[in-house]
Amino acid sequence: DIQLTQSPSFLSASVGERVTITCRASQAMGSSLAWYQQKPGKAPNLLIYSASTLQGGVPSRFSGSGSGTDFTLTISSLQPEDFATYFCQQLDTYPLTFGGGTKVEIK
């Protein structure tokens, strides 16, 4: 199974800050990675697919990069509505797996 390790698991940041979340895979998987945002009590929402493609309707302050085993999600200027938990997911090999999540809270 491909294990995904997200870091950090928690971060505290201020509005306007640049935030970077990392997702490291236990084996190479091309660009078959997606990022989701989840707010409390809600279903996850797709942000990025194929490692770097922005889903329609998602603000351009979100970006993704990486391939192989190392991936990043960047929020260029954190907004109040971005405080949430973020998950990466690999879609390369069954069983499909998710990272443990990164909770972004207000500093």
Next chain:
Amino acid sequence: EVQLVESGGGLVQPGGSLRLSCAASGFTFNSYAMSWVRQAPGMGLEWVSSISNGGDTTPYANSVKGRFTISRDNSKNTLFLQMNSLRADDTAIYYCAKCAGTCQHKWFDSWGQGALVTVSS
């Protein structure tokens, strides 16, 4: 607009069974693979199972293999998850998710609101 509406959740005793349904609308259901993903209280996301658009390919997580069965009725635009031999660690919100094509090498582009399953005596 894509809509996925889960139903069938509830409280069940250990060893019991439950069947979840997911009613889909707003897209051509028989053209897309579908998945179930669960989330235990306060925990992360866990993929449970996927089903190809025609229903012939059905991978499962090891944690549910042999106990859960995914299926679909393309004539009724509905996805199912039959859960047998339920255990306390199956307690979770179960989400229905639409894959962007297949579920492998593609992404989950729409999710339902979730159905809570509680396994307890």
